[in-house]
Amino acid sequence: MSDNQEPENGNGGNGGGNPWMKSLMIWGGIFLALLLAVSLFGGPREAPGTAILYSDFKDKVAEGSVAEVKIAPDRISGVLKNEERFVTTPVPGDVNLTTQLEEAGVEYTGTQPEQMNVLLVVLIQALPFLLILGIAFFALRQVQKGGGAGGAMGFGKSKAKLLTEKQGRVTFDDVAGIDEAREELQEIVEFLKDPQRFSKLGGQIPKGALLVGSPGTGKTLLARAIAGEARVPFFTISGSDFVEMFVGVGASRVRDMFEQAKKNAPCIVFIDEIDAVGRHRGNGVGNSNDEREQTLNQLLVEMDGFEANEGIIIIAATNRPDVLDPALLRPGRFDRQVVVPIPDIDGREKILAVHMKKVPLAPDVNPRTIARGTPGFSGADLANLVNEAALLAARRNKRLVAMQEFEDAKDKVMMGSERRSMVMTEDEKKMTAYHEAGHAIVAVHEEASDPIHKATIIPRGRALGMVMRLPERDNYSYHRDKMHANLSVSMGGRVAEEIIFGHDKVSSGASSDIQYATDLARNMVTKWGMSDKLGPLQYESSQEGYLGMGQTTRTMAGAETNKLIDQEIKDLVEGAHKRATDLLSTHEDQLHLLAQAMLEYETLTGDEIKTLLEDGKIDRPDAPSGPIPVQPSQGSSIPKAGKRFGGGGEAPQGA
Template identity: 80%
Template sequence: MNEDKDPQGQGPGGSPGGPNPWMKSLMVWGGIFLALLLVVSMFGQAGQTPGQSIRYSEFRDRVAAGSVKDVQIASNQITGTMKNGDTFATVPIAGDTSLTTLLDESGVSYSGKEADQPNVILYLLIQSLPFILILGIAFFALRQVQKGGGAGGAMGFGKSKAKLLTEKQGRVTFDDVAGIDEAREELEEIVEFLRDPRRFSKLGGQIPKGALLVGSPGTGKTLLARAIAGEAGVPFFTISGSDFVEMFVGVGASRVRDMFEQAKKNAPCIVFIDEIDAVGRHRGHGLGNSNDEREQTLNQLLVEMDGFEANEGIIIIAATNRPDVLDPALLRPGRFDRQVVVPVPDIDGREKILAVHMKKVPLAPDVNSRTLARGTPGFSGADLANLVNEAALLAARRNKRLVAMQEFEDAKDKVMMGAERRSMVMTDDEKKMTAYHEAGHALVSLREPASDPIHKATIIPRGRALGMVMRLPERDNYSYHRDKMHADLAVSMGGRVAEELIFGHDKVSSGASSDIQYATTLARNMVTKWGMSEKLGPLQYEQQQEGYLGYGGSQRTMGSDETNKLIDAEIKGLVESAHARATAILAGETDKLHLLAQAMLEYETLTGDEIRDLLDTGKIDRPDAPATPTARPVRGSAIPRAGKRFGGEAAAGA
């Protein structure tokens, strides 16, 4: 998205035909510099002496010693030249009539001269310099006040920092917004209000005063606001919530007033406040008393949005990803009449967003945006834009003219799991254990009917993981069934069970740490949140505190000590049951486990179709197979693995 800047380089209220502010500042500072040079020069000239200043007694001694060549005598000063060429100056003593006699006796040439007359103009200028400086400062301050003191001026700290944007270049419309159709439809009505208000006012309808965009970071809230301004063709002011609050008391409220004054002059218009939670937090909470600077700013914002004075034609659009912390007075109708949720896009939305970003990239014929959309559940619009950019960078590094599906797959793996760590080295035994660990995940996943299909299995280390099995859902999952959860638990235990069966109890590694963490969290949610325990029943035993999960929220278990013990026992039972299911599957198909692990060692990366073909036919039809497994470089590292998540959002095990 283009940088939010006025093409003419001016803020609201600027004059395109006026002098360049930068040039004016340069001229002012240049004048100050020249004035300082003049003052230094004048003082330097005023303080100059014809030569070295000496005492009168020393002057007489030098004359008597025959060191003086000639002198010039004035009523207030005696100057002269020594025989060695040095000059001197001294002040005569009144009434000394013997000086000429001394000069005659020493053979010194002397003459008289008139006394120096003081420069009246220079004297007056030096005396009046402080008054001129005071008047200059007062004049500068008065100019700042008269012109309203811009946001960057000396008197402008109370002025709004809102920027007036024009869309002559880089204009954003609803055609640039994809994947969030419901939010777009909600806001299209505001555009219709701005285009033709009479159509609604004749039926008694009033234009909405505000719309609050709520959504996770990167979902396109700011892009939606710019699209509204681009479609409506009205002035668009943008400001961040943090721009209101300063260390000076009352500055935030002053900036709110000034922002609405500017908006009234440009009505109808849109004012977009990004991250409004910085100034709109619930009053009376947190540090400080009820009269602190932030709350004064919020009070002024509430009054301006819906107070005694109507602000006709001004629509406030705000964005936040923390709606839970906003003050209730800010959310009521009359201020923010509409709360538009901007969700993470579903599979169809992701496909549309990818199509928008792929327009800027030369694509190879094999690129399938639907497959990429399936493989990126949970991605926001910003994540998908980053994915397309990473694919283009990979193609450029590989000196390709087109971006192929391989680059998109590699970019997706890099974004989701980290870059390949090909410089890491581990022993053959550790690499073998990694292969069996991932083979265990893959085989259990194939044998669990409720599990998602396998997309890829690899033992090439990425990020903190030495290997992983990625599963992709056929569609977006908005709720999970009990059989799906039990299947995911069994898959998470598949890697640990494979190590136990092949290498024995004493050789089990720490590679299943993330699998155990995932299984424990899933089992705890099943017991305490989703009512999937027969002994505890359909009750909630955990309550969220301090926000919502993912933004600093915390969980608190409710119940007695006996209830907590029963919760722990039920969680342990679910995980141990999943371990038993995985053991039953792998123990009955040990030959398939060996076959799949050997293929992982040989090929390092297998697709889901190749894994299914291998288990069905016992071979893989791939032309790029290596001559021998040992001919390939050993990759990896003997560090504990940190696996990825299971289910429809990421990799299934590590």
């Protein structure tokens, strides 16, 4: 993209200036011209005098106090000997006035009636018509030039913005962690640089590439990098910019967008969130001739119709490819679907290195360690992590961002902000400590469970406490034994409350745990074929959504099968509850030990929990020299209370 490439019709460019300011200057000039005409044609004006009665004027003439008089048919003006001016209206038929003036020695002269300048009269009378013509001219001018994408008459004009290097050039050096996607799109860059290299052998470059991936994986950044590498114009627009309440506006905008692109070819047109306009036709509410479908039809025609769009490459991004119309995905339109995945540990390390270039780092910062502790983070999540660490360092008045800031920022992003201002009673803290200790003890003794990263009883986000587990490596599939382990860990907090405080003192803190366990068990039975009674069949299908986002399901079974599904889900969850009960009953001494440690320190890392369970103490500067005293709790130690927050989960709604 070069600096000298500007939009042909002013859309997205800065060279056209502000049209409203130009119009204001034009009308200001017209107003000043009218004032000048009035001042020129109006002629000089004699200073007005004091109005007096005609009889008083006659008396002053008789007294000899009048020095000069000008007589007109409709008025008499003059100057007294004391230089005071006056004006009066004559009485018709007074023929003796001149005689009296001569006898009193008053100089007098006659004047014609004052008449307004003819040009000024015409100008004043024509002023309303000139104003109407000016408004009509302004409206016509807006219609002819389209008014831009945001003009008063620019409904049908494209809202695509042309980005140049003035907005910052992005290259593949700014894109990390998605090497496979870069390699697939490298051919587009080579074609834009040298089209003859491919055309002389009869090859045709793909007309469109669809970038598919979760939000925040870098689809938009990757599209900008292609344009930056090829140094061609880059038009960007959102799918929602095509859709309006007026039928036909979206189709008009599609046509205008391709007209702009043809004038700047070769170029790239990037359509973000194309699912807003490219949904499957016939599935919406209303008839088949609505605005969105007309827009989609026009887009299909422009991409691969009778008229070829040479040198225009369409790149679109979506995280919901399953809802797109099949005609949009066929070869000749979007020839390639490039998956932009969540980065693995190597990709996360590279992404962190890109974002850390803008941050002054302390010597102890290790991107590899941070990447290992952030599985499942997208590029946007990692950028947010670096930004949060920089903000924490600034808040602590540090000159460099250290590893501690990155750890604290990671906890904030993954678990939420600490709510230390939240006041909890000692009983609620105790309940929360045993709840989280129950999760942690079950996780330690479940071989298939992920290792514990951190456990805390400090309220974070909507939770009153939390046990965070992180996998040792990136996982792309989950095994049955790990799913059963996760079910047991999710039941650990509830079981710990039952064992320590009794059946009647169980809190609502396990609400989110129960929801997680129920959803996991339902997926195991209905989607993943992990029920021996139901077999490897799918009983629920996704209607919309991608990668689990915004997903709705539809049951594909009869009444009897649904009863069996519900029973299998119940058996899985209750089996996990029994496994957690057996583990915590066997290791109840560890449950008390860990709960007392969490009450003492509030937050423990996974290594500290492991050391505590092995040695009975924690190697901390502020730790006591000996083992932590264990005081088994009884159900009677918790006084009966009214409504309160749950011990380890979310605050109950409406409590």
